[in-house]
Amino acid sequence: MSFQTARTVEEMLTTVHKREYLMPAIQREFVWSADQITKLVDSLMRGYPVGSFLLWEVSPETAKTYTFYEFLTNYHERDKPHADRATLPHGSGTTAVLDGQQRLTSLNIALYGSFAEKKKYAWWNSPDAFPVKRLYLNLVDAPEDEELGAKYDLRFLTDDGAAPEQGEPHKWFRVGAVLDLANGGPAIMQELERRSIPPSSEAYQRLYDLYEAVRVHKPMNYFLVTDQDPDKVLEIFVRVNSGGTTLSYSDLLMSMATNQWKELDAREEVRSLVGEINGNAGRQFSFSKDTVLKTALTIAAVDVKFKVTNFTQANMAKVEAAWPQTRSALLRAATLLQTFGYNERNLTANSVITPIAYYLHLRGAEDTYLDSTADAADRLALQRWVTRSLVKRGVWGSGLDTLLTRIRDVLSANTTGSFPVAAVEEAMAAVGKSLTFDNSEIDELLNLKYAGQRTFSVLSVLYPGLDLSKVFHEDHIFPKSRFTKKKLAAAGIPLDRIDDYLAAVNLLPNLQLLAGTANIEKQNTLPGDWIGAAFPSEEKRATYLSENDLDGLPLGMEEFTAFFEQRKQRMRERLISTLGATPAIPGPEAPA
Structure with missing residues (x-):
């Protein structure tokens, strides 16, 4: 060297x-x-x-x-x-x-x-979600917050965002344009003049510093x-990459698989599958190559840990041989999660797809499994297990490899022909991943907020009769738009109760899952008025109210807090029944 x-x-x-x-x-x-x-x-x-x-x-x-x-x-x-x-x-x-x-x-x-x-909060498939930006240097101003350690104001901007306002100097210089400057003296002066920037020492110095950094220094x-021994080169590579942005074992696995697979290009296969899982057929997920590779190891029946000792030619041969099955199982698992109502915003643990894919692989599930009447009960059992595991904190965090291995062992030994919920949960509990809930956890769930990571899952547990393959929104039962101090006062709410209203509006007892079209139609209508219009018959109205714990729904805002506490108690009882927790002792917030 x-x-x-x-x-x-x-x-x-x-x-x-x-x-x-x-x-x-x-x-x-x-x-x-x-x-x-x-x-x-x-x-x-x-x-x-x-x-x-x-x-x-x-x-x-x-x-x-x-x-x-x-x-x-x-x-x-x-x-x-x-x-x-x-x-x-x-x-x-x-x-x-x-x-x-x-x-x-x-x-x-x-x-x-x-x-x-x-862009933050933008949908993955939105045409405006990924604005194309180039790096620009501010020739006029210093960084807004110099405490961050930057001397120069460098930003990625769209070309429109870098354009000057009418009558203002053109202060944003595209960094790449420094390669077009003929020299570091007169050419810079001409560039500043063209931009209507006075040849001040600050502007000239900034552009000169860029020129020197790129073209002179x-x-x-x-x-x-020069050594051609690949093992020695790999050793050097691992050592020099021990710092900086950590090189993950999944990166090494995919890299080594690229050289060890005989028929397929591992890197291209994984890339393609990640894109297809995340974005095809109306899906909106954010699964990573790590999740795909972990699932590939699971289905290939090799050690799922990302360790160099697992990257053997024998193991890679198994992964490559099983790749068509891995691909099909993951695509069906992603579609199944989509029919359960999940997307990138509410799927709180991407690793849950691995046991789903493995189960579908073991039973040789075809596309018909995803919607056949004969498999409806099995899909429901799988959905309930998935949802419970996502509601419970800490299930898919630490100890993931051990958990996946235990679940794989149970599924491999399963002979029932259906998803073995009880056996899987028993194996999970044995490694500290029990899906039982105590009273404090139930109360924590009742305080989940609108658009929270687990809110969708909890609402789907509470009210399982919905066809979540259709678009459902988290909806405020009492419209959020009516919860301002001014509007509440105008509605006759006493001043000493307004803070209670504001504290409760975004919490679980004021939330429901509502079909997208119905949610749009509802807008800021009070729930009593909307239900009367949406369910004209007394029988359908009563069924909807009962199934969604909306009995006693008031017509106006005056009784909101009483309704909130009553629904909270009904939801607590429903969660205790569904999740298996011990009933709480009635208290002031939960009258018997």
Whole structure:
């Protein structure tokens, strides 16, 4: 291993764009955030060291047995999160980046590309959820919060977001445009003049610092490995990647599988399946490759732990052989979760899909299982178990590998032809994952809030007669829009009771699951008026009120708190009956 002459950022990225530098399959996916990219560029502009790089000179003979990938330029969290597979000319070697891929990719995005990540709370399949942004430097202003340690105001902005207001100077300079400047003197002055920015020392200095950081200074130091022994190279790779953003064992598993699978490309197969599970057929999930790989290990009947000792050729051969079954089982499991009413917002533990997929695999379930009348009872039993496990805190957290192994063992030994709920729960309890609930846990559930992570699951436990394959919304029984101090006072609520109203409006006893269309029609109508219109017959109205614990529903706002406490008690009793907890001793909030 030898030290090589340092290069400028521009020189290093030019080599990347000539495809002279590639990534070996053992490299993880790009994982840096927009903030990490801006901090890296800020460090370069301040003249700080950014660490050395480790490159591997791969001979043509060695290159034939490995898979390589190009560097990302335009990152898109949904549509383009992964680098493309590289095609090496026959008989060619290459230079592989063993350490520094995240930094090189980040600089490539910063100077040549774009970064598109999902906006908070946006739906995954929304066309506006992933605005395409490029890195810009504020030439006029310093960072708003310099306590964060940044000297320069660097931000990822849409091109429209970087455009100046009418009559304002064009202060946002696209970082990549520094490559178009002819020099670091007159060209910068001309650029500032074109932007109507006075040639102040601050503006000129900021752009000059960027020019020097990218095109003049040579911070890109690297070491070159020439050894062709893949085991030695892997050892070097693991050691140099022990810091920074941790390299997970799932990354190594997929990387090693890429080289060990004989017929399929593991990396491409996993990528494709993750995308299909999450976004096809109307699904909206956020399962990761870790979950897919864990399920693949489960179905292949090998140790589910992400340990290097499990990445043997024998185990990888089993995983590859079982891959078609893994793929089918996961797709059906995701569809089943969708029919249970789950999506990326309310599925609180993605790992629950693994035992579902394994069970479907064992029973040889086809697509007909998902909606056949003959399997309705089994689906209901599975749904109730899934929901209970999601409602209970801590089930899918620590000790996951042990839990999955125990459940796998029970399902493998099952001969009943249906999902063995009792046996599975017994095995879960044996490893500290009991699905029983005590009184304090029941009370905690009753205080869940609107749009909380577990709220949907609890409501589906309470009122299981709904066809959750259709769109259902969490709905305020008494409309939230009526709960402002001004509106409550106007409705005649005494001032000393208004705070009680405001504290209760978003809690579980004022929530129900309502079909999407019905929820839209209901809007801010009081529940008594809406029910009268939605259920014109007395019989249907009485059934709906009884099934949803809405007996005694008042017509106006005056009796809201009394209704709230009465429904809370009915919900407590229903939860105790459903979840198996010991009934609580009646108290002031829960009159007998």
